[in-house]
Amino acid sequence: MQEAFLHYLWQFKKFQLLNLKTTQGQDVVIINSGQHNHLSGPDFFTTQLKIDEQLWAGNVEIHIKSSDWYVHNHEKDPAYQNVILHVVWEHDTDVFRKDNTVIPTLELINYIDKQLLDNYYQLFSKKQTWINCENEFHSTPDFLLQNWLERLYIERLEQKSLAITNLLVKLKNNWEAVLFNMLSKNFGLNINGDAFLSMAQSLDFSIIRKLQNKPEELEALLLGQVGLLNKYSDVPYEQHLLKQYLYLINKFQLNNNHVTQPQFFKLRPPNFPTIRLSQLAILYHKNDNLFSKVMSSSSLEQFYEIFGVGCSAFWETHYTFQTVSKTSKKILTKNFINLLVINTIVPLKFAYAKQQGQDQVSELIDLMTQIPSEKNTIVKKFNELKSMPDSASVSQALLQLKTEYCNSNKCLQCVIGNRLISK
Template identity: 60%
Template sequence: MQEDFLHYLWRHKKFETTNLTTTSNEVVNVITTGVHNTNAGPDFFNAQLRIGEQVWAGNVEIHVKASDWYLHNHEQDNAYDNVILHVVWEHDTEIFRKDNTVIPTLELKHYVPIGILNKYKSLLTNKNKWINCEQDFASVDHFTLTNWLERLYFERLERKSETIEALLRSSKNDWEAVLFKMLARNFGLKVNGEAFFSLAKSVDFSVIRKVQGKQFALEALLFGQAGLLDFDVEEGYYLELKNEYQFLKRKFSLSNSKVPVQFFRLRPHNFPTIRLSQLASLYHEHQQLFSKVMALQDLDAFYELFKVAASSFWNTHYTFHKTSRTASKILTKPFMELLFINTILPLKFCYAKHNGQTVDVEIITAARRIASEKNSIVEAFNNLKTVSSSSMESQALIQLKEAYCSKNKCLQCAVGNALIIK
């Protein structure tokens, strides 16, 4: 038995509420269970109960065993003076107030339906499963799952907003700088995301503003900060970039990024050379990019805004060392959609929230226009039940796996709740 299950039972009244009695045989009528407290102090605030003939308003504390009260030293904590009921699974000792009066205790195990208890045990004791409910996930009704995924999508946006707000503070409230850092990270994808993010943080955005008018200079800056110009390569374009970067490094007192970029196991079009050149092209072509992004009204306008390619050198190269078949290295639509999902929509959400506005309908409409992402998490869920048809669902499923399934938070999950009470 775990305490969070007892919290769940109490919060949702998943027990027989008629004929409740305390361990001293006083009748208990639960008027309201109170507000669940996830911080320090009693577990539920402002509950209303009738115990015997007396109506009480106060706090409720919950433990697996009554003796946990002393194990947690609550008798020494004034925050627990207003506890009006001690809810336990097993009553193994009396609990007293400071004035030596007994705190009424409800032993919950006598009132929990055996069906709910068995379903809880079955759900939480699954071993070697990808997720606890994988055998029953497909049985959850469409309405429950649809509403839960929409809530999870916004929960994921809220989590990303915390990262954005931290970047905003470190960037002295410069939204343009925040956009650059987030775009840099997502241009790097999974393999080079942290390296590109480190690069973006290694140079003040004011320097980007000063050099973005010259694409060659901006490309030299990004390559140099990424450590890609630290080698001896006998190639004319490389040597020109190297000279330009040395000039910029002295002028702006720059230090290289500390996280090296990787080429290993990447497809050529995702090589850091190509992605950094495309990022340079984007910022060369668009001054005040953040304002333009915030003004976007639809997805098609975003595609047009981000329709850029690596500089002409990269038409015949993927690295500085050897030539390749001629091909323009443009940003593909699937890659732009990844940027839209992971950078633009979270920024729009956070910016609106920062300014006391709501753009939820606009965001969820846009997220549903983009096809579902393809990754191991989404594929695994779809193998259990086809649930992801758009980026809204795929982002929600990532949130579900990372924030709930992997942490065994089945009791805080609408899927887990539906299975327990089914």
Template identity: 65%
Template sequence: MQEDFLHYIWKHKKFQVTHLKTTNNEAVSVNNVGQHNLNSGPDFFNAQIKIDQQLWAGNVEIHIKSSDWFLHNHEQDKAYDNVILHVVWEHDTDVFRNNNTPVPTLQIRDFVETSVLNSYKKLFSKENKWINCENDFKSVDDFLLKNWLERLYFERLEQKSKTIETLLEESKNDWEGVLFKMLAKNFGLKVNGEAFLSVANSIDFSIIRKTQSNQQTLEALLLGQSGLLEEKIEEPYYLSLSKEYQFLKQKFKLEKNQVTQIQFFRLRPPNFPTIRLSQLASLYSQNQNLFSKVIEANTLEKFYKLFKVTTSSFWKTHYTFQKESKASVKLLTKSFIDLLLINTIIPIKFCYAKQKGNDIDDLIIKLGTEIHSEKNNIITAFNNLKHVSNSALDSQALIQLKAFYCDKNKCLQCAIGNSLLSK
């Protein structure tokens, strides 16, 4: 039994509302269950309860056992002096306020229908399941599911906004600098994301501004700070970049103390850090005011055009400095740009609009629904239960659902869990 389940029962009146009685055999009538409080203090504010023909207005506290009142030290907290009803699953002791007046207690298990309890037990059964509701997920109403996923999508964007807001505070509200750090992290993908971010953090964005007009200079800066120009390699382009970096290192007094080691292991050649850093350098050498362009763009086509960049010419025939490869133009692919949009661009646009007080929710939804769904184990597993992920909006929402609801057994705060319990 979870206390959240009792909150659910009370909030949605999933109990016999007639013939209620307190543990002292006083008649109870619930006029208003109150407002659910998710912060500290009593669980429901401003309830209206008639007890033994007397109408009371105040707060309701909910526990598994009556004795939990003392376990949580409520008897010492003035915030609980205005509790008009104590709702419990099991009444094991009487509870008194600070002025020694008894708190009326409702043992709600006496009034909960068996069907509600069975639905709860089924949802939280101890079977070895991927998610609690996997046996019933297919039956969830499509309209409910669509609306819940949209809400989860924005919940995930709000969560990502916290990272952006922290970076803004650290950079004194430099949006261009924050965009560079976010892009750098996502150019590194999962393997080198944190390493690329550490490189971006090691370079003040004012240095990027001063060097971005020359692609080779910027490439030397990024590769050098990443520790990729420290070997003895007799290759003309490598030597040129190394010389350029040594000059930049002295000029800008660059340090690499906090830079994380770059990895090549288990990466496909197109994702090698040499290629991704060259593409990042190309992006910034071609766009002096990238943040403004990101904010102005409002269609996928414009974003695909903006991020249509390749490497410097050397990398057309190389993936590493040591070995030549078959010639190929290494453009950012649409699928890679989609990842940048999902993980950097849309969160940046959302956060910027929120700070400016602008409503761009319709644009955010439009972009999210036009980008293809991500492909990973979570999305595959959900689609095996019911084909539900058709766009990036869906896949981002499902990732949020799995991580912050399913994995934490928060079915009672989930629209899907609520709908299944209501059946």
């Protein structure tokens, strides 16, 4: 038995409500179960009850056993002195206020439907499955699942919006700088995302602005800042970039002491950090006001046009400085741009609209439904359990479901788990 289950029972009144009695035989009528408190203090605020003929308004505390009140030292905490009802699974001792009056106790074990209890134990007893509802997930009605996934995706956007707001404060309300930081991280993908982000955070965005009309210097800055320019190299282009980078170090008083050097290991050549940083430099060279362009664009085709950039001439015949390769323009693919839209553009547009007091949720979800579902192990596994719509909004929602609910056994807060327990 978990306290979270008792919170669920109380919040949604999933127990017999007629003829409730305290352990001392007093009649209990629940008028309002109150507001669930997820912080410190009693579990439910502003609860309204009638105990015998007396109306009460106050807080409710919930425990597995009555004696947990003393285990948690609530008798010493003033925040618990206005508890009007102690809700427990098993009553094993009376609990007193400071004035020695007994706090009424409701023992739930006597009022729970056996089928609901069996459903609860069945759902949480599956230790060897990928998710608790693995065997029942396929039976979730499509309409219920669709609505839950949309709520999950909005929840994911809200979480990302909070991170963007924190970044905005750190970057002194410069939205262009926020975009540069986010793009840098996502140009690095999973393996080099943190390294690219550390590079972006080591630079004042004003430097990027000053170098936008000088693509070679901009490329030298990005490659040099992550430590990809070798001073012992005999490659003329690398020597040329290094010379420019050393000049920029002196001019802008740069240091890269806290920048993580990116990796090449386990990467396909198109994702090599040399290529991605050159493409990032060209992107900013071709777009003076990238943030404004992103905010004013709404269709996938517009984003394909903005981000459909290649790399500098040297990288059309190289993936590393030392090795010559077959000539290729190395233009950002639509699949890569889709990832930028999913992980950078849509969260940024959501956060910006929220700050401006606007609601763009419907437009952003429409945009995400035009993008195919992401390919990863979580999305693949969910599709094995039940066929899912092929859209990025769904794949993002599934990531939210697995990481924020399934992995933490938050079935009681999940619409699917709630249905299985209550059926």
